[in-house]
Structure formats: structure tokens, C-alpha cells
Amino acid sequence: MIKIIFSDMDGTLLDEHGNVPAGFDEIVAELEKRGVMFAPASGRQYYSLEDSFMKYKDRFLFLAENGTVVTYKGEKIFTCPMDKQLAQQVLKTAEPLKRVYGVFCGMKNGYVLTHQYTDEFLEELHKYYTHSEPIPSFIDVPDIPVKVSFFDPTGHAAETIYPVMKPFESKLQVVLASDHWVDLMNPGINKGVAVKEVQKRFGIRPDECAAFGDYMNDAEMMEAVYYSFAMGNAYPEIKKLARFETATNEEHGVLLGIKRLMKEGLI
Structure with a gap:
């Protein structure tokens, strides 16, 4: 069973206006009811992610700056500073x-x-x-x-x-x-490394994780989980890399992908 869902933001979860799709809160409520954690994973800074999900800031896990900063309940659990x-x-x-x-x-x-x-x-x-x-x-x-x-x-x-x-x-x-x-x-740091650190920290296996992405900075994140979903609008190489595909961000593909996992009894 899936225990955590990682999702890129721009071009993935968010629509063309940078908004979270309608129905997101309902999906999150259902995920929490089923004991599944949601984790925005983005090139954005932590505070940008926190501002976007203020009411969830103590409930979501945040992978910011392409995985160089991972924060949970206000605590930095992984960082990778540059020279x-x-x-x-x-x-x-x-x-x-x-x-x-x-x-x-x-x-x-x-x-x-x-x-x-x-x-x-x-x-x-x-x-x-x-x-x-x-x-x-x-x-x-x-x-x-x-x-x-x-x-x-x-x-x-x-x-x-x-x-x-x-x-x-x-x-x-x-x-x-x-x-x-x-x-x-830094070399070797990416969203995938951050995902592996999270898996280690919480004792979660790759086959208990799903991820949604659209661009090349999502590649390693896709490889770190079993249930990897490319958006319908994803870069061609990401579509080749992912095991599954969902609709575009404009069509609320992340929510549709999560509903599919629920329907198939994986959440």
C-alpha cells in the first residue's frame, strides 16, 4: 500500500495560473483518512511551498529547492548546502x-x-x-x-x-x-536523493511511494519510487522514464492519478 505521494508543483499539480486544482482539499482529506502523507517536491524555496499550503504546513512533508532542503513540521530533516x-x-x-x-x-x-x-x-x-x-x-x-x-x-x-x-x-x-x-x-543531489532520505527516515519502501512530475528535474524522483506518473504535458524523456501516465496539469492529472490509485486499492 502507498504511504506517501510526492508531487512536483509547476506544470504538475498547479494549473497554468499557478493555482491548486479544485477538489484538492477533498483528496487530501481522504489521503489523511487512509494514512497517506502528501509531499510537494519542487524547485521552489521552502517558504514559497509553505505559503502555498499554509493550512497544511504541519501536515505535509516539503521537498524544496529541488531536494536540497527537506522540511517536516517546521524541522529541516535534510539539507545539502553549496560551497x-x-x-x-x-x-x-x-x-x-x-x-x-x-x-x-x-x-x-x-x-x-x-x-x-x-x-x-x-x-x-x-x-x-x-x-x-x-x-x-x-x-x-x-x-x-x-x-x-x-x-x-x-x-x-x-x-x-x-x-x-x-x-x-x-x-x-x-x-x-x-x-x-x-x-x-551540489553533484549527486536531486529530488530523488531527497526522496530516498525520506524513505530512510520514515522506513518506507519505494513500492510504498508514488510520484508525479513533468520535467527533467523530476527524473530521479521518478526513479526513486515504483508508482511514477508522468503528466500528459510532461517532457518526452519523463514520459519514457515513468511507469504510468496521467492527464495534463490543466486536466488535474495529479488528482486523477491519485483517484486511480485509490480505485485500484493501492491507497
Whole structure:
């Protein structure tokens, strides 16, 4: 029987407006009645996830920053901080890129250079970093980095950001998180590693877990569970990787997938 369900947020659980689908609360109530934990797993910072699920903040398990920070009932049960100097080097490398925005993703806040703290970027930034602040330089950031992220408003991150960051692959993991975002984290850290840490912590087997995802930063999470679901709108490689497929995020595919598991007696 399934004991925990991991779900990506953007392009997976959330609709095109960034909203949780209608009927979500009813599904959560049924899951809790059956003793199943729900775990948002996202590239977003913890506080963004907490804000999205405020009434569940002491009931959900949160995998934030692509698995570099895992929090349960307000306690960080797993973290994987980056070397600060390396994070600063990565951010400096991207400075010549036009209209590419960098984020120093810290334990406390997301930090953005003051001159990039513009309306164009803030609208996007606040989807993922509800706790953020401008800073004149990345040299003296009063925080510990867990991730570095870059945003391309044109939606061509694979062409504009990824090739520039690729040389860091010998030291860091470089992940295309969406058409707009590229994330860099410690090597070997991802949502899948976080899922395995959770499984170890709670004594849960892979065949007692389900996961829903749509993009390449969900790949390892899919591999860490048995009941892996690709969204109907998922990246082709994720569809190949997943054991099952559900409807698109616009069609509330996560809820439909959970209902399917309930119907089949797996929850």
C-alpha cells in the first residue's frame, strides 16, 4: 500500500495560473483518512511551498529547492548546502548574459542583485521565492547557498543559460528545470536523493511511494519510487522514464492519478 505521494508543483499539480486544482482539499482529506502523507517536491524555496499550503504546513512533508532542503513540521530533516565561493563564481559567470537573472538561493532567502530586482523579474521570482531581497553584490550574502538559479524571460534557457553553465558540470549538477530556468546544485543531489532520505527516515519502501512530475528535474524522483506518473504535458524523456501516465496539469492529472490509485486499492 502507498504511504506517501510526492508531487512536483509547476506544470504538475498547479494549473497554468499557478493555482491548486479544485477538489484538492477533498483528496487530501481522504489521503489523511487512509494514512497517506502528501509531499510537494519542487524547485521552489521552502517558504514559497509553505505559503502555498499554509493550512497544511504541519501536515505535509516539503521537498524544496529541488531536494536540497527537506522540511517536516517546521524541522529541516535534510539539507545539502553549496560551497559559497563556488556559488559566487557561478553567478559571476552569468553576469555578461543579457536579460538573464541570477538568484543566490539561500537557507533563509532568495537574493537578487539590486539592479535586477525589477518588475519584470519580480513577478516570476515571487512564484518561487516569496522570501527574497535585493543585494548590491553576491560577495557578502549573509546566508548559506543551497542552489543557484537563472531565469530567462524569453523561455530559451536551454540555448542561453545551459551552455554557459555546462562547464561547471565537473563540480556541480546543472539542471534544465524548465524552458525558463536552469538550476545548479551540489553533484549527486536531486529530488530523488531527497526522496530516498525520506524513505530512510520514515522506513518506507519505494513500492510504498508514488510520484508525479513533468520535467527533467523530476527524473530521479521518478526513479526513486515504483508508482511514477508522468503528466500528459510532461517532457518526452519523463514520459519514457515513468511507469504510468496521467492527464495534463490543466486536466488535474495529479488528482486523477491519485483517484486511480485509490480505485485500484493501492491507497
